[in-house]
Amino acid sequence: MGRGAGARPFDVVLFGATGFVGGLTAEYLADHAPAGCRWALAGRSLGRLEALRDRLSVDRPHLTELPLLVADSEDPGSLRELAASTRVVATTVGPYVRYGDGLVAACAEEGTDCVDLAGEAEFVDLTYVRHDARARETGARIVHACGFDSVPHDLGVLYTVRQLPEGVPLRVDGFVRAGALVSGGTFASALTAFGRGRRILRAARERRLHEPRLVGRRARAPLGGPRFSPETGTWALPLPTLDPQVVVRSARSLERYGPDFRYRHYASVKSLPVALGGTAALGAGVAAAQLPPVRDWLTDRYPAGQGPSAERRARSWFSVRFIGEGGGRRVFTEVSGGDPGYDESAKMLAESALCLAFDALPKTAGQVTTATAMGDALTIRLRAAGIRFRVAHRS
Numbered sequence: 001m002g003r004g005a006g007a008r009p010f011d012v013v014l015f016g017a018t019g020f021v022g023g024l025t026a027e028y029l030a031d032h033a034p035a036g037c038r039w040a041l042a043g044r045s046l047g048r049l050e051a052l053r054d055r056l057s058v059d060r061p062h063l064t065e066l067p068l069l070v071a072d073s074e075d076p077g078s079l080r081e082l083a084a085s086t087r088v089v090a091t092t093v094g095p096y097v098r099y100g101d102g103l104v105a106a107c108a109e110e111g112t113d114c115v116d117l118a119g120e121a122e123f124v125d126l127t128y129v130r131h132d133a134r135a136r137e138t139g140a141r142i143v144h145a146c147g148f149d150s151v152p153h154d155l156g157v158l159y160t161v162r163q164l165p166e167g168v169p170l171r172v173d174g175f176v177r178a179g180a181l182v183s184g185g186t187f188a189s190a191l192t193a194f195g196r197g198r199r200i201l202r203a204a205r206e207r208r209l210h211e212p213r214l215v216g217r218r219a220r221a222p223l224g225g226p227r228f229s230p231e232t233g234t235w236a237l238p239l240p241t242l243d244p245q246v247v248v249r250s251a252r253s254l255e256r257y258g259p260d261f262r263y264r265h266y267a268s269v270k271s272l273p274v275a276l277g278g279t280a281a282l283g284a285g286v287a288a289a290q291l292p293p294v295r296d297w298l299t300d301r302y303p304a305g306q307g308p309s310a311e312r313r314a315r316s317w318f319s320v321r322f323i324g325e326g327g328g329r330r331v332f333t334e335v336s337g338g339d340p341g342y343d344e345s346a347k348m349l350a351e352s353a354l355c356l357a358f359d360a361l362p363k364t365a366g367q368v369t370t371a372t373a374m375g376d377a378l379t380i381r382l383r384a385a386g387i388r389f390r391v392a393h394r395s
Helices: 021-033 046-058 075-082 101-110 121-138 151-161 185-194 197-210 243-251 272-289 290-299 310-314 343-358 377-383
Strands: 011-013 039-042 069-071 086-092 112-116 140-144 170-179 218-220 227-229 234-238 260-269 317-326 329-337 388-394
Touching: 011 021, 021 039, 021 046, 021 343, 039 046, 046 069, 075 086, 075 101, 086 101, 086 343, 101 112, 101 121, 101 140, 112 343, 121 140, 121 197, 140 227, 140 343, 151 170, 151 243, 151 317, 151 329, 151 377, 151 388, 170 234, 170 243, 218 243, 243 260, 343 377, 377 388
Parallel strands: 011 039, 011 086, 039 069, 086 112, 112 140, 170 260, 218 260
Antiparallel strands: 170 317, 227 234, 234 260, 317 329, 329 388
């Protein structure tokens, strides 16, 4: 068991359990939490929590007394009580830049591990500046981006690096493809980010002032430019998401990435017209997000907390292909799975929480990545849960 075993009432608490992805995460925990795991549901509304518990216990009578905790992201006292009650908090309450800081602060103070689905660079940088030092003091592990942002990419690069020689410069490119609907929460987070460009840059600059310099090694993630990738047979469009930042932070923390590491992150698109259309749509979204009335209207059209049917999710998929090179070796790997924005993100979040609670892991604290905090242990869990990690080709 992890830190504090038996000292607190719960091993894992799921905060935001009554939202759409929160409900999927609750269902996953209901079916996969190990025997003896002490877990609970948390959210703002006791009535909605009771309704969720009733739904979960229809086919799982042992959950009829599943504990329920009431907490509000805008009530620091309730968040402190929540954090003090458990060893790990998993939260789906976003956009995190609006609703997430209070919980991270509470977990940092209480020495409680925290995992979330944040794909928001501004939020991640702000929590590093505000709470990393305190979390290191208390032993809390703050692990952001434990869903499709950025588990397949972070662990996929680690898996790729493990196939290459040690102690040499390494180059890895990642190519993302998906056939799925974007979640309402992800859409809201993206619109929020598009409208906060200056604040995102300011938060990144402030982080750099606090972050220690990497001495004797180098790790970077240049944006690159659009190009045709003959290795994948697709057009590669640079993705300015949180994922490459997470990968680089893992590379900075782990010597296994070598003395000089570079990662590039792309969307992989088969058709040039589709690639051009996607680029135009992204530009239109960024422009629209600068106007608050338009941003609010778009958010209302596709609200967080809603999602597609189980049948639609069953047809969804994702694939991230990696090309790694170094020391005269070249390797092609792939991480793939089902619906990325809902089912698989819920699975990744739940398994991340269980991994922190129960697995033997390296000693870390503060704001850490999935590769740094959990690495191979989480990869093993996800493979057992149906997410595929494979080597496609070596040369």
